Amino acid sequence: MDLKTVLTLVAVVLAAIPSVPMDATGAHKEFDVLAIFAFGDSLGDAGTNSFIPQASARADFLPCGKTFFRKPTGRFTNCRTVVDFTAQKLDLPLTPPFLKPHASFTKGVNFASGGRGLLDSTSADDFSVRMSTQVQQFASAKATLEKQLGAHSAGILTFKSIVLFTSGSNGHRVRRWSAGCSPLARASNTAKQGECVEVANQLALGFNAALKQLVDGLRAALPRFNLVLANSFDTVSAMITDGKSFGLDNVTAACCGAGFLNAKVQCGKPDFCRRPFKSLFWDVLHPTEHVNWILLNVLFTCDATAAYPINSRALARL
Numbered sequence: 215m216d217l218k219t220v221l222t223l224v225a226v227v228l229a230a231i232p233s234v235p236m237d238a239t240g241a242h243k244e245f246d247v248l249a250i251f252a253f254g255d256s257l258g259d260a261g262t263n264s265f266i267p268q269a270s271a272r273a274d275f276l277p278c279g280k281t282f283f284r285k286p287t288g289r290f291t292n293c294r295t296v297v298d299f300t301a302q303k304l305d306l307p308l309t310p311p312f313l314k315p316h317a318s319f320t321k322g323v324n325f326a327s328g329g330r331g332l333l334d335s336t337s338a339d340d341f342s343v344r345m346s347t348q349v350q351q352f353a354s355a356k357a358t359l360e361k362q363l364g365a366h367s368a369g370i371l372t373f374k375s376i377v378l379f380t381s382g383s384n385g386h387r388v389r390r391w392s393a394g395c396s397p398l399a400r401a402s403n404t405a406k407q408g409e410c411v412e413v414a415n416q417l418a419l420g421f422n423a424a425l426k427q428l429v430d431g432l433r434a435a436l437p438r439f440n441l442v443l444a445n446s447f448d449t450v451s452a453m454i455t456d457g458k459s460f461g462l463d464n465v466t467a468a469c470c471g472a473g474f475l476n477a478k479v480q481c482g483k484p485d486f487c488r489r490p491f492k493s494l495f496w497d498v499l500h501p502t503e504h505v506n507w508i509l510l511n512v513l514f515t516c517d518a519t520a521a522y523p524i525n526s527r528a529l530a531r532l
């Protein structure tokens with residue numbers, strides 16, 4: 215479902231250990247999170263697909279990465295993702311892709327892979343890493359950590375971790391519903407050129423309602439786990455309605471690309487997109503870094519409408 219809700223994020227904390235967090239100097243830390251494990255699709259991908267030669271969904275070219283990393287990193291934005299900002303918010307290093315050779319997993323790992331749908335059957339890129347494979351990779355990363363740190367420390371690490379799950383850019387293979395208010399959807403709206411595709415937005419709302427039920431069910435079934443469903447649909451809708459109040463000048467076109475709404479020629483030339491901080495969309499589907507930053511902050515501070523049932527800040531403090 216490549217919709218404006220492309221930004222549904224599900225954050226899960228594996229377990230909560232009530233304690234007063236202290237850092238090495240004995241000072242209190244705001245958050246007691248030791249690691250981040252990120253799963254999902256291109257919204258969270260930190261370069262996974264760059265290590266898969268056959269993957270068609272990729273972003274290992276300029277100008278992706280231009281703003282922060284100053285080189286291509288394989289992220290589907292210009293540059294930090296919501297996962298990256300979460301790490302920075304929690305004073306953790308950015309989580310390396312699992313597939314990156316010689317990466318250290320001691321502060322977390324990123325398994326997210328662009329083109330990956332929620333289900334194995336709903337993916338746009340057959341070579342991206344399946345959700346089921348991402349889970350196997352987690353098991354393998356955990357085994358590596360146990361070898362490196364010992365079972366006890368590795369256990370504490372995973373208990374005090376945040377699991378982030380990004381989903382939204384490829385939920386459905388059904389292209390004709392391709393969706394919502396993304397530049398891709400608007401440009402392919404044959405009925406009303408340039409307008410949002412409403413049926414897709416309705417689908418997105420239904421999908422999000424179903425996710426909420428899923429979270430309720432899982433919370434009841436797994437009382438030791440803290441699950442949070444963070445939904446950016448409302449925030450992105452507000453941006454589309456009134457971009458100015460978020461400092462955005464353009465909420466319809468891709469920043470990087472060319473042709474109608476910059477949606478006809480794929481992002482890929484360094485001189486595409488001069489003012490990414492003024493644009494909602496980086497490419498035809500994905501938000502700019504600036505918007506990821508806004509979304510992360512909403513996620514951390516918002517009320518229950520955007521993060522359900524508690525926000526990430528409260529989650530990280532548990």
Ligand SMILES: *[C@@H]1O[C@H](CO)[C@@H](O)[C@H](O)[C@H]1NC(C)=O
Nearest residue numbers: 463464465466467474475476
């Ligand atoms: C947004 O950018 C596109 C592509 O450059 C342009 O066609 C459109 O008019 C812009 N919209 C606004 C409101 O500036």
